[in-house]
Amino acid sequence: MNDDVRLGEQGRQNMAIPVLVQYLQVALRWRFVVAGIIAAALAIGLVVTLLTTPQYTAVARIEISRDQKNITKVEGVESSTAGQDLEFYQTQYNLLQARSLAEYVARKLRLAQSDQFAEAHGIDFSAGLFGIDSGRPMTRDEMHAREEAVVKILLDHVEISPLRGSALVDIRYTSGSPQLSAQIANEWTQQYIAMDLQRRFASTADARTFLEGRLEDLRSKLETSERNVVNYASNKDIVALGKAPGSEGAGTGDQTLVSSDLQALNAQLVQATADRIAAEARMRAGSDKGAAPDPLIANTALAQLRQKRAEVSAEYAKLLVKFDPKYPAAEALQQQIASLDSAIRREEGRLVGLSGSVRSADYKAALERESNLRGKVNALKSRLDLQQRDSIQYNIYKRDADTNRQLYDALLQRYKEIGVAGVGANNIAIIDEALPPNKPSKPSLPLNLLLALLGGLVAAVATVLALDQIDESLRDPSQVNQVLRLPLLGTIPDTDEGDALERLSDVKSDISEAYFSVRSNLAFSTDHGVPRSLMISSSRPAEGKSTTSFAIATVLARTGMNVILIDADMRSPSIHGFVDQTNEFGLSNLLSGTDDWQGMVRTGVETGLDFIAAGPTPPSAAELLSSNRMTELVRKLGETYDCVVIDCPPVLGLADAPLLSRAVEGCIFVSEAEGVSVRGIKSAIGRLEAVHAHIFGIVLTKLRQKSAGYGYGYDYGYGYGRQSD
Known part of the structure; x- marks a missing residue:
C-alpha cells in the first residue's frame, strides 16, 4: 500500500514536469553533440561561401499595362476587357x-x-559539353543538345519579381559576369516585347485570313x-426607280417606271377633271341673266382701267377738300375720270360679245382632255397590275441581293478595321534598363552563415531527438515509475567515489542529504518502518551499489539505529576499503563453516558502523550462498541489530543476488543514470522477481545535476549553501 502511494505521488510529480523543461534537459544532456553539429555546419557554410564563385545579378524593370493603347480607336481582335x-x-x-522566350x-x-556565357556559368565548351567532342564539327543533334542546355541554364538563372501593388515587374538574371547579366536581362525584355507584338499580329493575321475566305464566298x-435581279427585271420589263415614299424593309416598296407614270397621269387626270x-x-353660269360675265372679271386690261379710274377718283376727292370744283387741276382730273369711264364701257361691251363662245370652247377642250387621260390611266393600271404579280419573285431576288450586300459590306469593313487596328501601340514599356552590377549578389557570407546556423540547428535537433529515442538508459528520475513501475527511493548526484565517501561524512553535504532522503522513503516501505534486513544490488558493476550500501548503513546508524553492514560481494569486495580495514577474514569464512560471527564483526574507525568484510575470495561464491548458513546468519544478526544491510554482487550474469534475496526482507535496486539500458534493468529486476524477491524501490545514482528532472536536481544544496560540482 505504501508502495502504491509513493508510485502515485511520484507519478503526479513526473506529470507536472513542463514539456519545455524536458526538452531543455535533453538539449543539456546532448549539449556537446549539439555544439559539434552547429560548429560543423557553420564551418561548412564558411568554406562553401569562400569557395563559391561570385554571382552578379542585373535587374531590368518593365511596366505591363492592362489597357492597351489604341491609336486608331478601332477595336482589334481581342476584347477591350481581356486585359482586366x-x-x-x-x-x-x-x-x-516561357521556354520559347529563352530560346x-x-x-x-x-x-x-x-x-563568355560558358565561362560565366562554369561550362567549358572547348572541352565539350555533355560528352560532345569539340575537336570535330558538331552534328545537328549535338548542336541541338547544346542549345537545349543553354536554354535550361537561362531558365534556371532568370527570376521574375513582380512589385506588389503595381504593374511593374523586375527581370533579374544572375551569372558570373556582370556585363553578361545586364546584356541577357535587357535582351530578355526586348524579346518579350517582340514576342507579345508577334503574338498579337499573328492573331490579327489569322482573323484577316479567315475574313478573306468569307469575303470571297x-x-x-x-x-x-x-x-438574277437584273436578268429577271429585264425579262419582265421592270424598271426600278428607287424606294417608294414611306416604304420600309429591304426588297419591298420599290418604285418602278410604270408606277411612276401611272402616278403622274393620275395627277394630270385629277387636274383635267377639275378643269372640266x-x-x-x-x-352654265354665263347663261343665267344678271350674272356677271366671266370674261369681264378675268380680263386684265379691264381690271387695269378700273384700277386707274379708282386712283384718279381718289386724287380728285383730295383736291375737292381744299379747292373748288372749278379749280383747274380738279377740272383736269374730272375730264380724266370721264375718259376712263368711256374706255371701260367700250371694253366691257367688246368682252360681253365674246364670253358665250369662249365658255363653250373651254368646256369642250377640258372634257376631251379628261377622256384621253382617263384612257391612258386605265391602260397603265392594267400594266401595273401584271407587273405587281411579277414583283413577288423580283422582290425575292432583290432581298437576297440586299442581304448578301449587307453581309459583304460588314465583313469588308471589319477586314479593313482589323488591318488598321494592327498599328496599335504596345502595352509593355521598359522603365529601367539593366546595368552591369558593381558588386556580387551571391554568395552572401552573413546569409550563408545564418542558413548554415539554421541548418545546423535543424540537424542538431533531429540528431538529438534520434539519439534520445535510441538511448534506452534511465536519463530522468521520472522514468523510474513510468518504465520500471517501481517506486523511486531517491536520486544521488554524480561525484567520484572517493569524493562521495568524503562528502558523506559531512552531514550538510548534498550526498548526505540525498541518502537521508533515501532513508526517509525507506522508512515507509514497510508497515514496521525501516526493513530489518535488506540487500542492495544493481544490474552491473560500477553503478554505485557498494557506495549506496555503505551510505545507507551510515545514515541509519547516524539516526540512532544499531546497524550492521555485510559485504556479500565476495567476487569483488570493497567495503573494507571504505574504512581502511583489511579483508583477511569475513563472510566467506562464516559461510565456509566458522560459527563465531561476533569475531568477524568490525567497527569503522570514523563512522562507528559495524560491518563484516567479504573475506577471502572463495572458489565458488554461489555454492556458499546456496546453503542455509546465510539465512541463519541474517537471523542471528537480526537478534542483535536493528537493521542488517547486505552489499550484493550485480544481478546480471551471476546467481549471487537471487540466492541472497531469500535471506533478507527485501531489496534495494541501484541503477546508474544514463548507464544500463532499460532492457538490462528490466531483465535484472525480472530475475529477482522470478525468485519472489521483494524490491522496495530504485535508487538512481550518478545523476548529473543539469540533467536531473524538475524537482530532483535543484534541491541538494538548499539550506546549507550550494556545493560546488
Whole structure:
C-alpha cells in the first residue's frame, strides 16, 4: 500500500514536469553533440561561401499595362476587357518564364557559341559539353543538345519579381559576369516585347485570313444574286426607280417606271377633271341673266382701267377738300375720270360679245382632255397590275441581293478595321534598363552563415531527438515509475567515489542529504518502518551499489539505529576499503563453516558502523550462498541489530543476488543514470522477481545535476549553501 502511494505521488510529480523543461534537459544532456553539429555546419557554410564563385545579378524593370493603347480607336481582335481579368498578370509572369522566350534570347545572342556565357556559368565548351567532342564539327543533334542546355541554364538563372501593388515587374538574371547579366536581362525584355507584338499580329493575321475566305464566298454569292435581279427585271420589263415614299424593309416598296407614270397621269387626270368641272360651271353660269360675265372679271386690261379710274377718283376727292370744283387741276382730273369711264364701257361691251363662245370652247377642250387621260390611266393600271404579280419573285431576288450586300459590306469593313487596328501601340514599356552590377549578389557570407546556423540547428535537433529515442538508459528520475513501475527511493548526484565517501561524512553535504532522503522513503516501505534486513544490488558493476550500501548503513546508524553492514560481494569486495580495514577474514569464512560471527564483526574507525568484510575470495561464491548458513546468519544478526544491510554482487550474469534475496526482507535496486539500458534493468529486476524477491524501490545514482528532472536536481544544496560540482 505504501508502495502504491509513493508510485502515485511520484507519478503526479513526473506529470507536472513542463514539456519545455524536458526538452531543455535533453538539449543539456546532448549539449556537446549539439555544439559539434552547429560548429560543423557553420564551418561548412564558411568554406562553401569562400569557395563559391561570385554571382552578379542585373535587374531590368518593365511596366505591363492592362489597357492597351489604341491609336486608331478601332477595336482589334481581342476584347477591350481581356486585359482586366484576374489571370492577366499571372499569365504575363508565366510568359516571362516561357521556354520559347529563352530560346529567342539564346538564338539572338548566339549563347550556344559564346565562350563568355560558358565561362560565366562554369561550362567549358572547348572541352565539350555533355560528352560532345569539340575537336570535330558538331552534328545537328549535338548542336541541338547544346542549345537545349543553354536554354535550361537561362531558365534556371532568370527570376521574375513582380512589385506588389503595381504593374511593374523586375527581370533579374544572375551569372558570373556582370556585363553578361545586364546584356541577357535587357535582351530578355526586348524579346518579350517582340514576342507579345508577334503574338498579337499573328492573331490579327489569322482573323484577316479567315475574313478573306468569307469575303470571297460572299462576293460570289452577291454577284449571282445581283445578276438574277437584273436578268429577271429585264425579262419582265421592270424598271426600278428607287424606294417608294414611306416604304420600309429591304426588297419591298420599290418604285418602278410604270408606277411612276401611272402616278403622274393620275395627277394630270385629277387636274383635267377639275378643269372640266370648272369650265362646265362657267358655261352654265354665263347663261343665267344678271350674272356677271366671266370674261369681264378675268380680263386684265379691264381690271387695269378700273384700277386707274379708282386712283384718279381718289386724287380728285383730295383736291375737292381744299379747292373748288372749278379749280383747274380738279377740272383736269374730272375730264380724266370721264375718259376712263368711256374706255371701260367700250371694253366691257367688246368682252360681253365674246364670253358665250369662249365658255363653250373651254368646256369642250377640258372634257376631251379628261377622256384621253382617263384612257391612258386605265391602260397603265392594267400594266401595273401584271407587273405587281411579277414583283413577288423580283422582290425575292432583290432581298437576297440586299442581304448578301449587307453581309459583304460588314465583313469588308471589319477586314479593313482589323488591318488598321494592327498599328496599335504596345502595352509593355521598359522603365529601367539593366546595368552591369558593381558588386556580387551571391554568395552572401552573413546569409550563408545564418542558413548554415539554421541548418545546423535543424540537424542538431533531429540528431538529438534520434539519439534520445535510441538511448534506452534511465536519463530522468521520472522514468523510474513510468518504465520500471517501481517506486523511486531517491536520486544521488554524480561525484567520484572517493569524493562521495568524503562528502558523506559531512552531514550538510548534498550526498548526505540525498541518502537521508533515501532513508526517509525507506522508512515507509514497510508497515514496521525501516526493513530489518535488506540487500542492495544493481544490474552491473560500477553503478554505485557498494557506495549506496555503505551510505545507507551510515545514515541509519547516524539516526540512532544499531546497524550492521555485510559485504556479500565476495567476487569483488570493497567495503573494507571504505574504512581502511583489511579483508583477511569475513563472510566467506562464516559461510565456509566458522560459527563465531561476533569475531568477524568490525567497527569503522570514523563512522562507528559495524560491518563484516567479504573475506577471502572463495572458489565458488554461489555454492556458499546456496546453503542455509546465510539465512541463519541474517537471523542471528537480526537478534542483535536493528537493521542488517547486505552489499550484493550485480544481478546480471551471476546467481549471487537471487540466492541472497531469500535471506533478507527485501531489496534495494541501484541503477546508474544514463548507464544500463532499460532492457538490462528490466531483465535484472525480472530475475529477482522470478525468485519472489521483494524490491522496495530504485535508487538512481550518478545523476548529473543539469540533467536531473524538475524537482530532483535543484534541491541538494538548499539550506546549507550550494556545493560546488
